[in-house]
Amino acid sequence: MTILMAIGGAINPKKPTVLEEFARRAGGDSARVVILPQASAMEDTGKYYVDTFHRLGVADAFALEFRQRGEAGMPGQVDALRQATGIFIAGGNQMRLSVLYGGTRLEAELLSAYRRGCLVGGTSAGAAILSKTMICNGKGGPIPREGSVQFCPGLGFTDKFTFDQHFRQRDRLGRLVYAVATHPGILGVGIDEDTAAIVEDEQLITVCGSGAVTLIDGRDISATDVSEIGNKGPVAVSNLKIHILTHDCVYDGTTRETRIPQKTLLVE
């Protein structure tokens, strides 16, 4: 089974439910977690996550610290990735990741770890980079507009989803609709802060955390003028299907159906 965990950024440090879930799924106290801090501009990001995962009971947490393409894929890194049960990609600027890893042995080892079933997760930029064609920049706002989203080639763990983060906090519905309209076969996954979309076998999505995951399914789009609009103009799209899913809700990409856990509706 392949498994991705895309986190929307701004994880609550006092109640890090999504990181607890990451640690649990990586193997709990026998987990070996490799941390990739390169998206971040801060020097201590790797150390911060090593400490955090140790606090969450992970015995072995290790950050790959380097900032040059020439150092990507050194033997020690390869060994760590081959033994990892979880790989965690920190936030920052997603293009730093594709620039540093793209075409290197490190990239090949990451994809290979993913395919053998190692949990691969990331927050914010670390979530965006998981898509083959990733959102690397854009503008918030409710309306899909030409120019509201910039794509770049990501690391390519999946080409079935486009992940967007800080989703409702930064009002990104418009830009994710735009992204989906350009290629309606790719499911848009908008992830709120402190929330994760956990994707198993590129099909089953489970939500974890305090916010929501907004899924934008464009496969039934009947018409859109997205290819014709320039100059930041507003874009029309008809027949989008949208799901807003919270903690423990599940979406099945095979049937395109959702499962929303029933709360007790009747109070005596």
Next chain:
Amino acid sequence: MTILMAIGGAINPKKPTVLEEFARRAGGDSARVVILPQASAMEDTGKYYVDTFHRLGVADAFALEFRQRGEAGMPGQVDALRQATGIFIAGGNQMRLSVLYGGTRLEAELLSAYRRGCLVGGTSAGAAILSKTMICNGKGGPIPREGSVQFCPGLGFTDKFTFDQHFRQRDRLGRLVYAVATHPGILGVGIDEDTAAIVEDEQLITVCGSGAVTLIDGRDISATDVSEIGNKGPVAVSNLKIHILTHDCVYDGTTRETRIPQKTLLVE
């Protein structure tokens, strides 16, 4: 063997060397060529290519004429694609193709035809769409600048190459360097007008036509500031490897070496 033929646009109608090569590789007088005119805004584009391929000796040339997502992947189209020996994608606006085909049965059939060995070619927009992450817009100019290239998700025949067209005619070196810098594992393929890059098994590239194909190999990039530059600023990149290849030259992606046919150098 898989085979792509990415053509840089503006094929010389009086001497259509690249289309002759397409017809030859599709099977010559026993070729069955399916034409996809949807990128074009002109109504007679399908008919134009049907007539052209007939004139080049192809017995069976057939255009799939439709303009609505709901019509993409109808049974007649599927039959035609399953019998095709060549699929030709006309020029225009590449996003029209991803919008119309993305997530439809037609898209799945196109990829399946490609994987079984059917020649897939396209000119201009039809070349751009072949990449998984395609260039859908941008600005010409010699310097790579932030904002000089816009990507969108393409149809995904290959994730190893990014094709750019009208390459030297529209001065696109800067934008293709920018594109490669964002993910140095993807080879930039800049194709001049009236010229084709023929890609076998995602490895061997043969050039055909009156112009050149410029290959931009970023795997050895030692440093770049591409992830840090905003506001249309100029981007620095070091250690790019570039090949400029003309008719009959070959690039081997496995060895990263080129073969340039020797002309007679000595004249008595």
